[in-house]
Amino acid sequence: MSNPAPPATREEITAIHQEIDRVFALQQANRLAIADTGAKERIAKLKALLHLIYQRKQDIRDAHYADFKKPKAEVDLSETFVVASEIKYAIRHLRKWMKPVKVRPTLVTFTTSSHIRHEPKGVVLIISPWNFPFNLTFAPMASAIAAGNCIIVKPSEFSPNVSHLMKEMTARLFPENEIAFFEGDKDVSTALLKKPFNHIFFTGSPPVGKIVMEKAAKNLASVTLELGGKTPVIVDESAHLSDAALKIAWGKFVNNGQACIAPDHLFVHTSKYEEFIDALKKNVQRYYGETEESRRESSSYARIISDHHHTRLAGLISEAVDTGAKVEIGGKSNPGERYISPTILSDVTHDMALMKEEIFGPILPVLPFHDLDEVIQSINAGERPLALYVFSSNKKNIKRIITHTSSGGVCINDVMIHFLHENLPFGGINNSGLGNSHGYFGFKAFSHERAVLKHGRLAPLKLLLPPYTKTIEKIYELMMRYL
Numbered sequence: 277m278s279n280p281a282p283p284a285t286r287e288e289i290t291a292i293h294q295e296i297d298r299v300f301a302l303q304q305a306n307r308l309a310i311a312d313t314g315a316k317e318r319i320a321k322l323k324a325l326l327h328l329i330y331q332r333k334q335d336i337r338d339a340h341y342a343d344f345k346k347p348k349a350e351v352d353l354s355e356t357f358v359v360a361s362e363i364k365y366a367i368r369h370l371r372k373w374m375k376p377v378k379v380r381p382t383l384v385t386f387t388t389s390s391h392i393r394h395e396p397k398g399v400v401l402i403i404s405p406w407n408f409p410f411n412l413t414f415a416p417m418a419s420a421i422a423a424g425n426c427i428i429v430k431p432s433e434f435s436p437n438v439s440h441l442m443k444e445m446t447a448r449l450f451p452e453n454e455i456a457f458f459e460g461d462k463d464v465s466t467a468l469l470k471k472p473f474n475h476i477f478f479t480g481s482p483p484v485g486k487i488v489m490e491k492a493a494k495n496l497a498s499v500t501l502e503l504g505g506k507t508p509v510i511v512d513e514s515a516h517l518s519d520a521a522l523k524i525a526w527g528k529f530v531n532n533g534q535a536c537i538a539p540d541h542l543f544v545h546t547s548k549y550e551e552f553i554d555a556l557k558k559n560v561q562r563y564y565g566e567t568e569e570s571r572r573e574s575s576s577y578a579r580i581i582s583d584h585h586h587t588r589l590a591g592l593i594s595e596a597v598d599t600g601a602k603v604e605i606g607g608k609s610n611p612g613e614r615y616i617s618p619t620i621l622s623d624v625t626h627d628m629a630l631m632k633e634e635i636f637g638p639i640l641p642v643l644p645f646h647d648l649d650e651v652i653q654s655i656n657a658g659e660r661p662l663a664l665y666v667f668s669s670n671k672k673n674i675k676r677i678i679t680h681t682s683s684g685g686v687c688i689n690d691v692m693i694h695f696l697h698e699n700l701p702f703g704g705i706n707n708s709g710l711g712n713s714h715g716y717f718g719f720k721a722f723s724h725e726r727a728v729l730k731h732g733r734l735a736p737l738k739l740l741l742p743p744y745t746k747t748i749e750k751i752y753e754l755m756m757r758y759l
Contacts, residue, residue, distance in 0.1 A: 292460060293467050296428075300471050302453035303399045303426035310454055311396040311424045315371045321421055322370075324449050326363045329356060329414070332445060336410055339437040343409070344614070345579040350530060355410040358696065362415045365698045365715055366422040373422070373719050376728070383759050388731045394723040396424035397498065398474035403465060403488065405479045406432035406581050407534040407636075412479045412502075413442055417455070419718030420477070427455045428473075430465055434581050473497050475722060479536075481634075482659075482707050489710075500711035500721045503704050504536035505661035506634050509691065510651055510677060511552060513545040515667035519689070521555035524640075524667075525563065527691035529618045532578040533638035534585075537663040537685075537692050540634060541624075541641045543651045549644040553622060556640070557605045560618045568608055571617055580614040580637065589616050589637040592630040596621055596641070599628055606638070626654070648673060652680050659707035660684070665691045684708050 329336070336356055340346035346355075376391040400420050404413035413431055420427050429446070431439035436459070443457035458464050469476075469491035478488045479502040492499045511520050528539045544552045565571040580586040590609040593616075597603060606619030616638050624631065624641040631641060645651050655664070664683040668674050674688055684704035685694045694700055701712035713721055740748050 289463050289467075292458070292464055296458060296464075296467050296471065299428065299452055299456045299458075300399065303428065303456070306453040307396070307398045307426045310426050311398070313424055315374050318422055318424060319367050319370055321449070322363050322367050322418060325414075325418065325421070326360060326367075328445055328449060329360060329363075332441070335441055336438075339441045340410070340435075342437040343406075343435040344532070344534075344581045345577075346531065347576050347578060349576070350578065351410075354408055354531065358408075358411045359414040359418065361696070361698065362714065362718070363418045366418055366719065369716065370422050370719075373716060384737075384755070385729070387734050387736060388729050390727065390729045393726045393728055394423070394719070395726050397722055397724055399426045399428070400475040400477065400722060401428050401430065401468055401471075401473045403430045403468075403476070403478045403480065404432060406434035407531060407536070409435040409438040410442065416477045416479075416500075416713060416718060416721075417446075419713065420722045421455075422719050423722035425475075425722050426453070428468065429455070429457045430468055431457065431459060433459065433461045471495075475499070477713075477721065478502070485709070500713060501704070501709045502536070502702075502713065503662065503707065503709045504634050504636070505659050505704070505708040506540040506631075507537060507661045507663045507665070507683075508651075508655050509539045509542045509665040510648075510667065511542065511544045511548065512648065512666075512668045512670060512673050513547050514669040514673070515545075515548070516669065516689075517548060517552055517555055520667040521552060521559050523689075523691050524665075525556050525559035527665075528640045529560065529563065529577070529638050530692075532580060532616070533640075534578075534581060534636055535692070536636075537695060538636075539640065539665060539691055540661075541631065541643065543643050543645045543654075546644045546646050549642075553604055553620065553642055556620055556642070560605055560620070564618055568606075568617060571606075572608075572610070572615055577618070580616055583611065583614065585637070586611055586614045586616065589635070589639060592635065592637075593619060593621075593639060596624060596628045596630050600625065601628065601641070604642075648676065652677065655681050660705045662704045662708035663687065663692070663694070 333356060337348050337351045340351045376393050378391045381388050402416050409432055417427060431442060439459050446455050446457060472495040475498045476488060476492050477500045478485060482503045485501045485503045489499055509524060524539055564574045564577050593607055600623055601621045602623045604620040604622050606617035608617040619639045621641045624643055660682045662684040665687050666674055666677050667689055678686055682705060687694050695702060698715035701717040702714045703709050703712035711721055
């Protein structure tokens with residue numbers, strides 16, 4: 277497993293600033309030419325990118341394994357497949373998306389004709405994270421290409437092998453005055469955020485998201501923020517337990533729990549509490565091994581991305597256990613290989629640290645509940661999460677939860693699967709994000725919806741121009757009342 281690159285020296289930072297200035301100027305000079313491309317040219321670019329991804333499939337797997345031992349199957353599903361699906365979906369629909377959208381006139385504007393044009397925003401910045409580095413870089417990049425933008429990408433320094441591979445792949449297809457990568461640490465991000473981008477697409481934590489939004493505001497740049505939060509899961513007394521346990525155990529521990537839409541904590545009805553914990557444990561053993569040793573050696577289980585993150589997660593387990601939590605399974609760690617075992621905790625209380633911050637790792641606190649209102653109050657007492665998962669066969673309970681809570685997205689009787697649905701918008705609300713991505717919504721994120729109205733000489737409103745006579749004033753009064 278690799279470590280993040282060392283911080284840049286002062287001389288290197290100066291050189292980075294100069295290089296950013298140079299490339300940004302090139303893209304600014306080129307943005308109108310890229311914006312002027314039609315569907316045919318953009319589709320050709322997307323097809324070339326898709327073909328290259330298929331060609332480099334093994335390299336993509338190897339890079340993810342080098343960064344945090346991500347299993348081949350998880351790379352194929354959560355990285356390559358997602359990006360390929362996003363590109364193919366854009367290829368199929370781009371011509372339709374780019375067509376002007378006609379709108380009907382209102383009573384006041386009945387003599388006009390109007391439409392909406394989707395135009396590129398210009399030069400855009402994508403700042404991507406380390407947890408799904410290929411997916412969360414190339415998927416928004418595909419949307420930005422489809423929308424006709426010039427693009428600068430800042431990938432995460434915590435997944436350097438994937439970042440370097442993506443930079444090398446992109447450079448094979450695109451000149452730097454159209455798409456360019458800048459690797460490095462937060463000094464590179466800080467330098468980039470000083471530039472007057474037309475749009476910034478950021479995926480990461482809420483605290484950093486606030487910084488990005490603040491920097492963007494100085495240049496009045498629009499933003500898409502895909503953040504996170506404490507995604508709750510509710511399992512009521514009517515849920516199909518074996519199905520719920522199978523899906524939740526996978527969703528929590530895939531990618532070692534390092535996913536912004538992974539289940540963060542679990543509410544289970546008291547009548548099913550012990551039975552459900554047993555079912556979860558059995559699925560952990562089924563997926564990763566019967567014993568702690570076999571789980572540590574499992575080729576299906578990834579690792580924590582960094583020493584710092586590993587220390588934080590191990591500390592959350594220790595603090596919870598020291599204050600009364602019970603380890604149902606797991607609880608082990610090995611800092612030398614950044615291993616945290618798949619961990620399920622019971623007897624958890626809301627004042628424990630792991631219930632106050634996003635866990636972002638393979639630790640699942642399970643809390644019992646008797647009254648659904650208690651769960652709803654607990655969810656609403658915190659920030660709005662990026663996702664919320666409900667396992668239930670009770671339609672009234674499902675409706676009650678959805679109606680009385682707020683989240684970026686909701687899955688009923690499943691977890692995370694909404695991320696794969698290109699016809700659904702993906703995004704958060706408030707602390708969990710701003711704006712949407714995926715499919716048409718990703719295309720819109722990188723496009724300006726420009727209103728176009730056409731009028732001829734026949735314009736009834738000309739009769740209402742100055743001087744404002746008593747008759748005109750009366751007509752305006754009637755218009756306000758009846759139109």
